[in-house]
Amino acid sequence: MVILFLIVFISMVGFGIILPIFPFYAERVGASPTAITWTMAAFTIGQAVATPIWGRISDAYGRRLVLILTLLGSAISYVMLAVADELWFVIASRVFAGLMAGNIATAFAYVTDITTEAERPAGLGKVGAAMGLGFVFGPATGGLLAGADVETANFILPALAAAVVSLVAVVGTFLMLPESLALADRKPLFGRHDGQQHGAAKISLAEVNRSGLIRLFGATLVFYTSMSLMESIFPLWAHDMYDMGPRNIGAVFFVLGMISILMQGGLIGPLTRRFGEKRIAIAAGLFFSVGLGCMAMAVVEWQVWASLLPFGIGVGLFNPSVSSMVSKTASANERGAVMGKFQSSSAMGRVVGPIICGPIYSGIALAAPFTLGSILMLPVVLALGGFRLTALPDASGDPAIIDVATDEEA
Numbered sequence: 001m002v003i004l005f006l007i008v009f010i011s012m013v014g015f016g017i018i019l020p021i022f023p024f025y026a027e028r029v030g031a032s033p034t035a036i037t038w039t040m041a042a043f044t045i046g047q048a049v050a051t052p053i054w055g056r057i058s059d060a061y062g063r064r065l066v067l068i069l070t071l072l073g074s075a076i077s078y079v080m081l082a083v084a085d086e087l088w089f090v091i092a093s094r095v096f097a098g099l100m101a102g103n104i105a106t107a108f109a110y111v112t113d114i115t116t117e118a119e120r121p122a123g124l125g126k127v128g129a130a131m132g133l134g135f136v137f138g139p140a141t142g143g144l145l146a147g148a149d150v151e152t153a154n155f156i157l158p159a160l161a162a163a164v165v166s167l168v169a170v171v172g173t174f175l176m177l178p179e180s181l182a183l184a185d186r187k188p189l190f191g192r193h194d195g196q197q198h199g200a201a202k203i204s205l206a207e208v209n210r211s212g213l214i215r216l217f218g219a220t221l222v223f224y225t226s227m228s229l230m231e232s233i234f235p236l237w238a239h240d241m242y243d244m245g246p247r248n249i250g251a252v253f254f255v256l257g258m259i260s261i262l263m264q265g266g267l268i269g270p271l272t273r274r275f276g277e278k279r280i281a282i283a284a285g286l287f288f289s290v291g292l293g294c295m296a297m298a299v300v301e302w303q304v305w306a307s308l309l310p311f312g313i314g315v316g317l318f319n320p321s322v323s324s325m326v327s328k329t330a331s332a333n334e335r336g337a338v339m340g341k342f343q344s345s346s347a348m349g350r351v352v353g354p355i356i357c358g359p360i361y362s363g364i365a366l367a368a369p370f371t372l373g374s375i376l377m378l379p380v381v382l383a384l385g386g387f388r389l390t391a392l393p394d395a396s397g398d399p400a401i402i403d404v405a406t407d408e409e410a
Contacts (some may be wrong), residue, residue: 034358042348046098054102055340073100087279122269125365136257143250224349226373263316288314
């Protein structure tokens with residue numbers, strides 16, 4: 001787990017380095033606010049398409065191989081970004097980066113391979129904390145490398161730094177990370193797996209829980225749509241409203257990362273044992289909504305900083321709790337594919353958010369994306385409240401209904 005933690009951390013540092021500077025990078029090659037947010041959506045279009053495929057490949061050939069290939073592809077995409085001097089090539093680099101973004105879903109699948117159901121929320125929380133640390137050091141590093149002034153910012157150096165740290169993660173995965181998925185648990189890429197669990201019952205756990213999965217995927221889609229409404233426009237909004245530059249914007253993401261680390265690295269385990277994944281996920285949606293709402297109503301800079309606390313708590317609690325719920329809907333030989341679809345639903349949210357964000361920002365009001373994101377969280381909370389987990393039929397043919405809020409049979 002320690003090695004996986006370090007690999008995810010290094011990977012997210014590379015991704016985070018680009019985060020505070022990318023809107024200004026796209027602006028420098030001639031993009032409007034709408035074009036900037038649409039360019040950011042290019043990454044997630046590629047991610048939405050490729051992540052389930054990478055998950056399925058990991059079910060067939062193991063998690064380690066997919067981690068190596070996707071991290072290597074990410075390094076190449078950052079080099080493409082560093083040399084891009086036209087908008088079309090910037091977009092191409094982000095689409096390719098998205099196609100290579102299967103490492104986080106695979107890391108989550110890796111955790112489900114090596115943990116029991118009781119240990120899983122804490123294990124997923126540790127991976128989430130590694131992501132949070134990456135978002136602490138990545139944006140801060142990107143902001144420092146770019147400089148404080150938008151007009152004179154160095155965008156090539158951060159992109160090359162992101163490529164280097166991704167290559168470090170490749171080497172670490174190759175040399176130190178063992179494979180987590182046993183050969184007996186692998187599922188052929190084409191055709192059925194003859195060694196399915198539960199004897200003669202030729203039915204997958206994910207198929208039994210199809211309606212619950214759809215509910216979770218839908219909630220995830222809306223959550224990340226709301227989150228990307230903030231992420232994609234925040235640098236421009238902060239610059240327009242409070243004259244923040246890359247360095248200060250990197251500091252904002254630093255604070256969000258620290259809150260996420262606290263939630264995922266220390267509190268998610270005991271909170272889940274006390275309240276269960278479902279209640280934690282519902283609370284995450286409510287905190288997130290309050291944070292975005294406060295951001296939308298901010299009129300002075302200190303109010304923006306204050307809104308980061310509930311927003312960061314929501315972000316920190318949502319992913320490990322919901323991903324644990326998703327993992328319980330699938331058996332070992334299908335978790336890679338199911339977790340890939342889960343990550344794809346989050347990626348689709350990151351497509352939808354930026355596409356609608358630019359026109360709303362330019363055409364309605366500067367704070368309108370934050371207001372919309374806050375409102376969208378209400379159906380997420382309702383969807384999570386109705387989730388139930390169904391186990392495979394037992395010998396009597398009667399399925400057990402498991403409420404993940406208490407982990408007890410209903």
